[in-house]
Amino acid sequence: MAEEPTDVDLIRDVLAGRVERFEVLVRRYQRLVATAALRMGTPRDEVEDVTSEVFYKVYKSLGRYRPEHALSTWLYRIAINAALDRKRSTRHESRMEELSPSLADGRPSLESQATDLERSRLLQEALERIPGHYRSPLVLAHLEGMPLEEIARVLDLPEGTVKSRLFRARAMLKDIIRRHYPMLAPPGAMESAT
């Protein structure tokens, strides 16, 4: 059985003129980029636009990719910047669209799925109230599950700065939930957190 080509192999092929190999990279990472964009507050109907814009940017600057870091790190960086740029340019007035059924959460019960979707919608509203430069480390740490070191690489910031922004972002989230979305607080957690 043929071995899967590595990211570096694919990039090398594209740079050598085999542009069609870029499609493999897109298919490999489109879910990661789209999910990151959604979690960064991009409305569902704009996620595809942001994702394709990210890959177009990646293609244009593929020659600048350095294989010392994982491709995903670079993609996260571009995806987060694209999501924040989109936000700045379109200025959504906290417009939260209904999450479409194509959102896959892998849960069996329809009822719990609906609850989850509603909670997600409210959570996204809450996250949107946090400024972008605080939201990014929060999303990367607690939704993408990245270690501090990698977040620092993605955001191109010193680890100390990431750490302090993360602390501040969590404090902001707690405050926003306490003031505007108390129903999102885990049972009994708000008291222990305050």
Added chain:
Amino acid sequence: MKRAGGDPGGLWTAEVLRPLGRQTVECDVAPRVMARIAAEMDRLRPLTASPRVSRLAWASSLLLACAALAFLGSTLFVLVRGGDEGVREIVGLGLSGWHVLMVFGRVAADLGARALALVLPILRAGRALLEVAAPLLRGAGLLAAAGGVFSILFSTYVFASARKTAPRVDLQGGIR
């Protein structure tokens, strides 16, 4: 995790964000991206060059630079050896420029020497004055240090006396 002021901690945040963490997006943007790349292929020269092409470009530009330098050197050599009129004029101009520079240099050096001749005696006088005044300065320093020590001793005495006479406060907040 150690909590900062107001930070609810990682566990709380993870618990709150869990529903959002379960959300993923299924989309297929590959055809769209590839179509856009194909449409703009002519305008978009794929990216920057590959490392091999970069090395080749670098080596060829170095070779070209060396060749250009050699051409320039040999042209100059031929012109100088052939006694070209233009070269003679340029050499003459260069020599005149050099002479002008030398004259200005001498003037600047003269000015510097005069300034030094004025300033040096003043500096010497200042140094002599410092040497004469050194014992006096040392005495003043000693006096100031003694004054400092005396001041510390006096403050200690004043605080000690104040503590002796101050009212005592018990653990319940009462004054004894």
